[in-house]
Amino acid sequence: MLKVGITGGIGVGKTIVTRMFALLGVPVYDSDARAKWVMRHNPDLQQELLATYGAATFTQAGELDRTYLASQVFNNPEKLAQLNSLVHPHVRRDFESWAAAQAGKPYVLKEAALMYESEAWKQMDQIITVSAPLELRLKRLLLRDTHRTEADITAIIAKQLSEEEKISRAHHVIYNDDRQLLIPQVLTLHQHFLLAKA
Structure with missing residues (x-):
């Protein structure tokens, strides 16, 4: 079984991407919820x-x-x-x-914001980073987390591993930038993982 990690900074849209994989029947491990x-x-x-x-x-x-x-x-x-x-x-x-x-499944996903910091990447065969521009992340987070200020969010982002570092260490990048469609990117990777396992 292929073990695929999915990571990305706060506000990039990891949750929506993992939901798309789940709809395709892929088992998803939510590290935060499981912790x-x-x-x-x-x-x-x-x-x-x-x-x-x-x-x-x-x-x-x-x-x-x-x-x-x-x-x-x-x-x-x-x-x-x-x-x-x-x-x-x-x-x-x-x-x-x-x-x-999950024996019998072609691959599983592990969603973890701290994929590298927690060393969870060592358990993975491949890593996906979900990426989005900082301005868009701030906009999304201010709408989602109404109890947080822009300064709060910027401080959280500053404490996380940089976007560039996550992209450089990933095998695959999904761009959730409101310019490229998410579904085709997810479907392409889904087929890639199925073929990699076959």
């Missing part, structure tokens, strides 16, 4: 989080207190890196289990 699930359900990771961030990491009911955890790592690159170093290995193992359960 949240693993943090709530993996006892080993829960113990690591408790040991690192204290009892307030979980509520009285045993739920992960995401607000508290965010307050511990927000604007602290070292603490954020520490959190990622705890979570990412568990997510990588979760992906391997999930992929094994």
